[in-house]
Amino acid sequence: MSLPHAASPVVGEVVVPGSKSETNRALVLAALADAPSRLTGALQSRDSDLMIGALRKLGILVEPSAGTLLVTPPGQFRGAQDIDCGLAGTVMRFVPPVAALADGPSSFVGDPHASERPMAPLLDGLRQLGCRVTGDSLPFTVEPAGRTGRETSIDASGSSQFVSGLLLIGALLPHGLQVRHTGATLPSRPHIDMTVHMLRARGVRIDEPDERTWVVHPGPITALDHVIEPDLTNASVFLAAAALTEGDVSVSGWPEASLQPGALFLDVAERMGADVARDVGSVRLRGRGPLRGIDVDLTAASELTPVVAALAALAEGTTRIRGVGHIRGHETDRLAALVRELARLGAVAEETADGIVIEGGHPLRPTTVETYADHRMVHFAALVGLVTPGTHVTDLQCVSKTMPDFERDWRGLVTP
Ligand SMILES: O=C(O)C1=C[C@@H](OP(=O)(O)O)[C@@H](O)[C@H](O)C1
Ligand SMILES: C=C(OP(=O)(O)O)C(=O)O
Numbered sequence: 001m002s003l004p005h006a007a008s009p010v011v012g013e014v015v016v017p018g019s020k021s022e023t024n025r026a027l028v029l030a031a032l033a034d035a036p037s038r039l040t041g042a043l044q045s046r047d048s049d050l051m052i053g054a055l056r057k058l059g060i061l062v063e064p065s066a067g068t069l070l071v072t073p074p075g076q077f078r079g080a081q082d083i084d085c086g087l088a089g090t091v092m093r094f095v096p097p098v099a100a101l102a103d104g105p106s107s108f109v110g111d112p113h114a115s116e117r118p119m120a121p122l123l124d125g126l127r128q129l130g131c132r133v134t135g136d137s138l139p140f141t142v143e144p145a146g147r148t149g150r151e152t153s154i155d156a157s158g159s160s161q162f163v164s165g166l167l168l169i170g171a172l173l174p175h176g177l178q179v180r181h182t183g184a185t186l187p188s189r190p191h192i193d194m195t196v197h198m199l200r201a202r203g204v205r206i207d208e209p210d211e212r213t214w215v216v217h218p219g220p221i222t223a224l225d226h227v228i229e230p231d232l233t234n235a236s237v238f239l240a241a242a243a244l245t246e247g248d249v250s251v252s253g254w255p256e257a258s259l260q261p262g263a264l265f266l267d268v269a270e271r272m273g274a275d276v277a278r279d280v281g282s283v284r285l286r287g288r289g290p291l292r293g294i295d296v297d298l299t300a301a302s303e304l305t306p307v308v309a310a311l312a313a314l315a316e317g318t319t320r321i322r323g324v325g326h327i328r329g330h331e332t333d334r335l336a337a338l339v340r341e342l343a344r345l346g347a348v349a350e351e352t353a354d355g356i357v358i359e360g361g362h363p364l365r366p367t368t369v370e371t372y373a374d375h376r377m378v379h380f381a382a383l384v385g386l387v388t389p390g391t392h393v394t395d396l397q398c399v400s401k402t403m404p405d406f407e408r409d410w411r412g413l414v415t416p
Contacts, residue, residue, distance in 0.1 A: 003385030004414040010247035018043035018228040024090040030071035031060040035223035039069040047088040079104030093161035097169040105143040118158040125152040150175040157183030164195040170216025181212040190261040232262025237379040239285040243274040246287040254283040261301035291315035299323030306376040310383035315360035325354040332372035366390030375401040
């Protein structure tokens with residue numbers, strides 16, 4: 001599948017769909033709440049469809065109604081077989097804890113590569129709460145037997161989603177829940193903060209006695225109608241197009257304050273030399289000539305790595321991305337995938353223990369970029385393709401994980 005080349009600077013305004021992270025949390029919290037909730041602006045994509053499918057199997061009612069989703073929790077969750085997680089981290093890490101509240105065992109399955117994604121710390125956490133769990137990666141089963149524990153100690157250096165998944169159900173456990181992170185590093189902290197924030201907004205009391213401990217007090221999760229923000233990590237792809245082509249792109253609906261780590265892209269782009277104007281309700285990025293390589297720690301926002309890697313390959317000088325070793329466990333081993341595809345494009349890049357170093361400024365040659373079923377590898381390839389005519393991808397379909405209309409919106413922006 002060929003990707004569009006930008007014959008002139010990319011200029012335009014884009015509206016991106018709802019945040020995957022917020023949508024899937026809002027769905028789970030609505031399922032756990034004490035009454036029905038209405039979600040507005042929810043993402044419609046493979047990951048949100050998988051979340052809805054998984055929750056429906058456990059007995060939750062999700063009904064589209066006038067452009068919103070009405071979510072009705074069941075009186076009692078029911079155990080279910082073959083709950084499909086696809087390749088969605090939020091489904092495989094957030095739904096098993098919900099299944100731990102069901103009336104019987106549940107089993108979970110996923111895409112072939114999903115079995116490579118780390119699960120053991122979350123499943124250990126459920127075991128510490130008293131569940132019987134078979135398996136340490138997909139497929140696995142969760143049996144709620146004897147769920148009386150209150151304290152969990154887990155190593156969440158592989159994914160912040162282990163912490164978020166447990167926190168989501170904490171208030172509904174008889175004695176609440178304490179989660180303690182034992183590992184040396186903790187990625188994607190803003191995503192944990194998003195979980196805590198959304199729980200607090202629903203009346204849940206959570207203490208954070210130190211940087212690695214969360215205490216959730218028992219009590220109801222109050223139903224809340226929720227308006228979901230646009231997905232800022234997905235927005236970064238469109239903004240990056242302006243950075244690369246001396247263009248001018250605005251994203252409307254940009255929240256004034258957001259816990260999404262995608263918002264950190266604006267700082268990265270500024271440091272690389274783009275002009276960013278933050279206005280009320282929108283953000284505008286203008287490219288101002290060649291970008292420059294930077295040394296950047298993306299521990300908090302590792303989702304941005306493929307986009308930043310594309311900019312780095314086309315920037316002057318060296319870019320070092322640190323703090324993202326755990327993305328070897330994302331949709332694919334993203335560090336290996338990026339290094340391999342950058343080499344195929346003629347760029348110079350190497351993996352480090354916790355990231356990637358990319359030497360910019362080497363002329364890229366057109367090639368067919370392998371996507372490894374990873375939506376963000378399509379974003380990477382699309383950005384390279386803007387300035388490298390003849391770039392193709394093996395599979396565009398995988399963008400449907402979070403942005404089914406990516407191809408339409410991208411072509412609409414690049415070749416209006
Ligand atoms: O909780 C979430 O919604 C997410 C947390 C992060 O996971 P990791 O901590 O595994 O990076 C992020 O990369 C992922 O895309 C979404
Ligand atoms: C890591 C990602 O997804 P997931 O929610 O499947 O972990 C991502 O979207 O970049």
